[in-house]
Amino acid sequence: MNNSEARQEIDHLIAAGDLTTAARELADLWVNEASPSAASFVVQRFEALRKNLKLQPYRLAILRSFTVEPMVPLFRAAAFCAGIDLTIYVSDFNAYVQAMVDSGSTLYAFAPDAALLAVQTRDVVPEFWDDFGSLKEEQIHAIAQRVSSEFRDWVRAFRKHSPAHLILHNLEQPMNPSWGLLDAQQRDGQTAAIADINTAIRNLASEQAGIYVLDYERLIARHGRATWHDERKWVTVRLPIAASNLNHVVQEWMRFLHPLTGKLAKAVAVDLDNTIWGGIIGEDGMEGIRLGTEYPGSAYQAVQRALVDLYQRGILLAVCSKNNREDALQALEKHPGMILKPWHFAAMRINWTEKSQNLREIAEELNIGIDALAFLDDNPIERQQVRSALPEVFVIDLPTDPVNFSRAVRQCPLFERLSLSAEDQQRGAIYQAQRERQQLERGVTSREDFYRSLHQEAEISPLTKATLARVAQLTNKTNQFNLTTRRYSEQQIADIAASEGWECFSLRLRDRFGDNGLVGVAITHLEGDVSQIDTLLLSCRVIGRSVETALLSFLAERARAHGARRLQGWFLPTKKNAPARDFYAAHGFTTAHQNGDGTLWSLDLAANPIPAPEWVRVRILNGDR
Amino acid sequence: MSTTLLDRVRSIAADVLEVPVDRISAGSSPETIDTWDSVHHLNLVLALEQEFNLQFEPEEIDQMKDIHHILEILGNKVTQG
Numbered sequence: 091m092n093n094s095e096a097r098q099e100i101d102h103l104i105a106a107g108d109l110t111t112a113a114r115e116l117a118d119l120w121v122n123e124a125s126p127s128a129a130s131f132v133v134q135r136f137e138a139l140r141k142n143l144k145l146q147p148y149r150l151a152i153l154r155s156f157t158v159e160p161m162v163p164l165f166r167a168a169a170f171c172a173g174i175d176l177t178i179y180v181s182d183f184n185a186y187v188q189a190m191v192d193s194g195s196t197l198y199a200f201a202p203d204a205a206l207l208a209v210q211t212r213d214v215v216p217e218f219w220d221d222f223g224s225l226k227e228e229q230i231h232a233i234a235q236r237v238s239s240e241f242r243d244w245v246r247a248f249r250k251h252s253p254a255h256l257i258l259h260n261l262e263q264p265m266n267p268s269w270g271l272l273d274a275q276q277r278d279g280q281t282a283a284i285a286d287i288n289t290a291i292r293n294l295a296s297e298q299a300g301i302y303v304l305d306y307e308r309l310i311a312r313h314g315r316a317t318w319h320d321e322r323k324w325v326t327v328r329l330p331i332a333a334s335n336l337n338h339v340v341q342e343w344m345r346f347l348h349p350l351t352g353k354l355a356k357a358v359a360v361d362l363d364n365t366i367w368g369g370i371i372g373e374d375g376m377e378g379i380r381l382g383t384e385y386p387g388s389a390y391q392a393v394q395r396a397l398v399d400l401y402q403r404g405i406l407l408a409v410c411s412k413n414n415r416e417d418a419l420q421a422l423e424k425h426p427g428m429i430l431k432p433w434h435f436a437a438m439r440i441n442w443t444e445k446s447q448n449l450r451e452i453a454e455e456l457n458i459g460i461d462a463l464a465f466l467d468d469n470p471i472e473r474q475q476v477r478s479a480l481p482e483v484f485v486i487d488l489p490t491d492p493v494n495f496s497r498a499v500r501q502c503p504l505f506e507r508l509s510l511s512a513e514d515q516q517r518g519a520i521y522q523a524q525r526e527r528q529q530l531e532r533g534v535t536s537r538e539d540f541y542r543s544l545h546q547e548a549e550i551s552p553l554t555k556a557t558l559a560r561v562a563q564l565t566n567k568t569n570q571f572n573l574t575t576r577r578y579s580e581q582q583i584a585d586i587a588a589s590e591g592w593e594c595f596s597l598r599l600r601d602r603f604g605d606n607g608l609v610g611v612a613i614t615h616l617e618g619d620v621s622q623i624d625t626l627l628l629s630c631r632v633i634g635r636s637v638e639t640a641l642l643s644f645l646a647e648r649a650r651a652h653g654a655r656r657l658q659g660w661f662l663p664t665k666k667n668a669p670a671r672d673f674y675a676a677h678g679f680t681t682a683h684q685n686g687d688g689t690l691w692s693l694d695l696a697a698n699p700i701p702a703p704e705w706v707r708v709r710i711l712n713g714d715r
Numbered sequence: 716m717s718t719t720l721l722d723r724v725r726s727i728a729a730d731v732l733e734v735p736v737d738r739i740s741a742g743s744s745p746e747t748i749d750t751w752d753s754v755h756h757l758n759l760v761l762a763l764e765q766e767f768n769l770q771f772e773p774e775e776i777d778q779m780k781d782i783h784h785i786l787e788i789l790g791n792k793v794t795q796g
Contacts, residue, residue, distance in 0.1 A: 094726055094736075126762035127730035134733055159754050160761050326773045327757060333764040 093123060097131060104135065109142050114481065117171040121487065124337045126160060129167035136170040145175040148351055151202035151254075152178060153186035155213035157329040164340040172344065172503075174351055183328070184213070191247045204255035204350055205248065206304070206343065210330065211261040211284060214240070222280045223268035230283050238290035245294050245301055253581040257346055258295065259306040260288045265315050299558060299580030302508055304342060313338050341503075348503040352566055352577075355464035355484055355504040357406035357436070358397070359452050362418055364468045366394055366430065368492065371417045381427035392496035394429035400505050401434050404514025406521060408437040408452045410465070415440045436521040445472050446479035456521065457630045459569065459666065464504055468492070509580075511560035513607035523603035524631060541636055541705040545602040548610075548640050551711035553587040553594040560608045561596050564627060568611075569666040571638065572627040573659055573673065574688075591616045592624075593648070597641055599632055606632055610641055614649070621649030623659030633669055636703040642677055643702040644710070650695050657695055662688035720793070724785060727766055731759045744781035767793060 096119050103112035116132050136143075148169070152158050162178050169176040179200040181189045186207065189197040197205070212219035215237045217229075225233070241258070248256050267273035267280040274281070288307065295303045310318045313335060320332040331339060348354060363370045367390045368380030380387040401407055407430070411418055418440045422432050437455045439448035445467070453460045461482040467473055473485045488498050499505075507514070527544070553561060562580040569575065578586070587594040597610030609632045613625035623645065628638050649657050661674060674691035677700055682692035693700075702708055721741065728743070729736040732750045745751040751759075760776055763785070769792055771779075779785045 125765050126758050127727040127766070130733060130758070130762075131730045157757075160758050163758065320770060322770065322773055326776070329757070332770070333761040334768075336761065 093119065096122075100135060104139065109139050110481070113139065113143055120167055120171045124164070124168075126164065126333075126336075129163040132167040132170060133163050136167075136175075140170075140175055145170070145173055146351055146353070147175045147177065148204075148347070149177045149200065149202045150179070150347075151181065151197055151200055151205040153181045153189055153197070153205060153207045153209075155184055155186060155209040156324075157327055158208060160329065161336050161340055164337055165343055168340055168344050169347060172348065172353055174347060174353065176347075187244065190244050190251075193251045198251050202252070202254045204257065204346075205252070206257045206259070207244070208259045210259075211264075215261070215284075215287065218280060218283055219264060222283070227278050230278050234283055234286045234290075237287050241287075241291055242294060245298070249298070249301075249581075253300075253579060253585065255300045255302065255350055255579065257302045257304050258291055259304050260291050262307050262310050263315075299509075299562075299584065302346065304346065306342075309338065309342050345503045345506050346508070349506050349508045353504065354462070354506075355405065355502075356458045356462040356567075357408055357452070357456055358400060358464040358466055358486075358505070359408040359410040359439075359449055360397065361467035361469065361472065362409060362411040362413060362421070362440075364492075365466060365488075365495070366390055366397070367421065367425070367427070371421045372414055376421060376425060379421065379425070381425060383427075386492060387427055389492040389495060391427060391429055393492070393499060396496040396499040398429060398434065400499070401518050402515060403505065403507055403510065404517040405505055406436040406456055406458075406517060407434050408456065409435050409440060410445055410448045410452060410467075411440050412442055412445070413440050433522060434518060436518060444475065444479070446476050446483075449476060449480060449483055457570075464502070466499065468495075509559045509563070511563060511608065513560060513609075516605070516607060520604070520606060520631070526603055527601075538705070541703070543602075544635065544705070546635065546637065546705060547600045547707045547709065548637055549598040549600070549709045549711060550595055550641065550644050551598070553583065553596065557596045557608060558583060561594065561611050564608070564611050564629065565625060568627040568629060569664070570630045570669045571633045571673075572625075572664075572667050573623070573670050574625055574662045575664050575667060576625050578625075586613060586624075589615075595641075595644075597628075597637070599637055610637065612641055612645055614645060616649075616652050616654060619653065619655040621645070621652065621654040621657050623657070626659060630669075635706075637706055638673065639677065639700070640702045640706040640708050642673075643700040644708065646693070646695060646700045655695055657693045658682065658690060660688050660690050720786060720789060723766065724763070724782060724789065727762050728759060728782060731755060731762050739782060741783045741786065742781060763789065769793075 096115065100112050100115050100119065103115065112135070116135055119128060120132050158180060162180065166176050166178065179197065179202060181197060186209065189195045215233060217225060217233050245256065261284050263281055263284055269276065269279060273279035276282070292303050295301045317332065318335055319330055324330040360366055368386050369378055371379055381390050382388070383391070397407055422428065437452045439452055441448070449463060449465060450460065453463050460480060464484040464486055465473070465476050466486050466488065468488050476483055477485050484504055486498060486502055488495055551557065558580050562578055562583045565576060565578045565583070583594060586592050592613065592615040595612045596608050598608050599606040599610070609629040611625060611627050612623065614621050614623050626641070628641070646657055659674060661671060663671065677693070678698045679691035679693045681689055683690040725736055725739045728739045732748050732755055734748060734750065738748070745756070760771060760779065764770055767789065771788070775788050778788060
């Protein structure tokens, strides 16, 4: 039964003007009842509320070879509940090729932020779906080649006309191959032929920025091929997917939407007792807790492995546990069943304080926003406490059976990433070095002594192919020390760097504790005798070490070398970039213009040298072009 | 039984067709509800399939001309099941 009480409650909240609670209850309704009727209700209510809520607008095009209309309200409902106001364009039936190839098509007029190419094996390569048994070996190769190059042409056409992200559904396998068991014995079987095309599609994505593959074949396998389709609706209304699976497609689309819109968790705080081991360490002791290769300890090892995978992806781990510190640390350090090690954790709060307070402290210590924190706890009471005290924190709903814990962690869309930089993979280690740095800072007396003791070395380089992904990522993720908070895709960054008069630089920072990786970006363009700073940002973990001055000094030198007389830059205030507010004033800039968006600061280059701080060694590289 | 079935269908139809529950009666049809177009009809069919955990035959979908016929077809399938 669809829950009419919950619906009435939501309408009461809206009537009473409590829109934040109404939005939260709509999200809860969606979690409990992800059906077409709930979707319709959720979308209608959010459409009425959208102007009063801070939702992120996003434009998405669906290019399709089958009926997707019933999934549109499901998709919009799921997106609304994640804080995203989705405008969806659906291409005409089977007109996806024209839409991509024709620069004047309604697709490009729509100006999507991202597009999905949702096509099926039976539409793009019907020979492989229906007639495979009668194909000769050379025909099979020719067809696979043709379809692979069609995909390549479509992607090329799309890229020529649009800077948007493009997500390609790969091709599904048939339930029963034409040759039966023989298919698996042959080198040129149906399965192998379809897999060849999928390899070609994957290569397209790995070669280019902003092109991604949605593994549709795996999606079907994960949910069960035997019950995936509805052949009757395929024949009658061109909808090949059974009603009960429509939301699985939508969930998969949402896994892409989260990284595309930056609705991500940078860290996850985990409880200990009954979450990463079975039992209570303070009562059951080292020998009593369940953690090992036998059931049920194996379920907890599985969730630990899932967390290690997140760590490898660059997501920070923290402990948030009500326990006696010594008991918990002993288990973390010495229990033979532990997969996670103490060094995996960037912060620890093991005490008897309320979890919401500990989470606040963890976010502060890790220098991330509270809305970039996820929380993993088996105890529904603790989850509820955090949910009501800190609605910004993403609370993962763990199922009751620990066997399913690892799945809940692995399927959480907030941990999805679409590209990974070297920095992401080292992030855990970088934060550990940061803790050592802070200990050093407490040991030295003056600020300058501290800077000197760091032995900082900044390497400034023009944009290269190798740094493109990280540079785009920084423009999308950096909130605090970011003067203009302009978000750019990889494609946009590449276009900017190639434009006349524009330059894009990245900054890498090393110090005595190790390599901080690529942590700064500056984009400038020259207009007459003014060098304009379009973007200037620094990752929060290196703010306040005067590296920003070194970067600005470099930009001033560079502007002078290009014959500029003034260096200018906007400060556009946001909720989060207060740390950058006084940056230009502190370096001698004066206000040149002010409007509702922000302040334009200007510096006379002849009268105001910006000396680089002596404690940052700067090396300038030439890049690869 | 039939009251419950009617209530369930009414509340689903109200959600999907974007009208208040009290606008939906056994006689409601595309003629009386403006929003009941072909896309909404498909959405209604899918919503009912998911809610009652069944799949309709194409002929049954063709016969769903109003709430009354939907109840009749559902009634047959649910009691059969």
